[in-house]
Amino acid sequence: MKYIYPAIFHVAEEGGYWVDFPDLEGCFTEGDTFIEAYKMAEEAMSEYIISCENDKVELKEASNIESIDIEEGDIINLISADTVKYRKEISDKTVKKTLTIPAWLNEMALNKNLNFSKILQKALKIELELE
Known part of the structure; x- marks a missing residue:
């Protein structure tokens, strides 16, 4: 299944970003750069939703981003x-x-x-830009 949810990127005091999802209680992550935080957010959200799917937990409907209040500096x-x-x-x-x-x-x-298997796997991951 495909899902889209809003995430809030907060600037961390120690540098980097931390991310939370207003509609996915307890789903959060962090990254040293915005791009890293974004990738980590995709991974965290995927794992969170898979856990909900496995446990047959119904997900909340995604909020409209225009209705979410954020603090200054948040994205x-x-x-x-x-x-x-x-x-x-x-x-x-x-x-x-x-x-x-x-x-x-x-x-x-x-x-x-x-x-051979290990080398082929590594080469394929590089070619597919998974590493």
Whole structure:
């Protein structure tokens, strides 16, 4: 399922930002930069909603951002979460893949006892900008 909720980004006294969700009680996070805080907010919201889905807890309807009072210096932003996509990303289930590489490359990798699966996973995460 896809969800969109407002989040309030507060400037932290020690630097960075802390984030809370007015409609998701107990859901909050932080980050050293606004971008990091935003990414952490997406992750925190996804995990919070997945927990509610698993426990069959009904979520409150998202507030209209125009009706939310914020303090000076705070930033309000909409955060989206796709729980189907997020569940796939955090799943530990593995699949077997067959691939073809040059024989010389295979031999060199085997001589160094390299873990093909681990290297492929890391390369795919980099290519997909997940790391």
